Amino acid sequence: MASFTKRNGKWQARISWHDENGKLHQKAKSGFATKSQAKDYATKMENELINGVDIAADPVFADYFKTWYETYRLPKISKSTASNYRYTSNIISDYFGTMRIKQIKRSTYQTFLNEHGKNHSLGTMKEITTKIKACVKSAIADGIITKDFTFNATLVHDKARSRNPEYLSISELKQLIQGLNSELRVDNVNPYIVLTAIYTGARLSEIIALTWKDIDYLHRTIRINKSIDYRYSTGFKPTKNESSNRTIRVNDYLLKILSQLKANRTPLVFARTPESFNAHFPQTINDYLKSVMRQCGIVKRDYTFHSLRHSHVAFLLSQGIDIYAISKRLGHSNMTTTSNVYAYLIDEYKHKLDDEIEHKLAQL
Known part of the structure; x- marks a missing residue:
């Protein structure tokens, strides 16, 4: 119910209502030049009440x-x-x-x-x-607002600060794998970590959290169901989100080289000793990766360990693997996430496919 009063030449609208518990609430607004304006405001507030909006709530x-x-x-x-x-x-x-x-x-x-x-x-x-x-x-x-003020907003960013992560071509991946193979020894787990990233596309925090129970040699799979908090050294933590819990099929070669690390007799696949639970940090792995790349003659200024995930996607796309299968392998909640994150790669391969489609159609 609304009431209207005029004070000092201006109109005030006051809306009264009872909540679900019978408690009386009131909301008033002054300063309207005409009674008609005050009525319009009151009508708007009453409509919001009907639509379940809590008109009394307006937090910062x-x-x-x-x-x-x-x-x-x-x-x-x-x-x-x-x-x-x-x-x-x-x-x-x-x-x-x-x-x-x-x-x-x-x-x-x-x-x-x-x-x-x-x-x-x-x-x-x-x-x-x-x-x-x-x-x-x-x-x-919560009924505080009725409209989404973020709807259809245009994302603005500094292009000079935004770069698409670099990825390796197939020939460069082969060079890197060859270089890593020459580094394999059980007292140095770094090449094993990098190779696992190349073949699975998993995140660093997921890879270093792997235990031997997560590797199924019979079905040739690796199960991702946890990660390690290397930033705060708190040990195991959940994966990034629920969809990140996944099982990844891998090839025999990766399983074969990982089995070498069993000689370290540690619960964690990539622990150097039974006592080293959280010894891997992004900078350490990045420095190692860049060192091996230099030895292989691969020059990529902005290439990091996370770029291996992009290289994994680039390779799968080049082999014609469906975006749905890639999305599931990466642990994304849906294909939209994959498409948004790797849009620059998808567009690149779309152009190649368009050329192929054009060539095929020309044969009709």
Whole structure:
């Protein structure tokens, strides 16, 4: 129910309603030049009440985001992922300040993307916007807002800071594998780790978490069901998400060389000694990979261990492997994720396939 009063030449609209427990609530807004404007506002508020919107709730966006991720995300994520949420939370707080969530329009959000994206890479902007979108969906589910102000927003980024990860050609992969084979010895697990990445496309944290129980020699599979938190040295942790739990088929060659490491008599496949549980760090592995690549005459300025995952995808695409099969092998939740992350590779091979299609059609 709405009531209207005129004070000092301006109109005020007051909306009253009872919640599901019978408690009376009121919301008032003043400053309307005409009674008609006040009625329009009251009608809008009443319609929102009918649609289940909590018109009394209008938290500061930064506060809502912090409460949301601490309630729904923090209990089930790693320390590393939690730091990414804190990073996004600080960015929201710095930019939006005390702006309330209902004040934010699509244009407001797009302006934020335009300004923040000028000095940040595509990867960073994707991380930030993914978290904000999830938070906004939660606010809609809570009945605080009715529209998604992130809808159809254009992602802006600094192209100079954003590079597609380099990947190796088939001939370069063969060179690298040959170089790694010459380094194989049980007291140096690094070449075994790199070879596992080449043949599986798995992440470093997943590979170094492998135990001998995860390797099935009979069915020629490797099971990914955990990872290692090498950043905070807390030991085992869950995989990146539920879809990352997967079983990967591998070739006999990889199984054969991995069996050499059984001589170390450790529960972990890639532990150097029974006591070394968490001795692998990205920089150590990256330095080793670059060293072997130099010895093989492969020059890639920005190539890192994670680039092996991209090389794995590039090779599978070159062999005509379906994107669905690749997505499952990588542990992505759906093909859309794979298509977005590896769009630059997919487009490259699409051009090659288009040429092949054109050639085939010319034969009709």
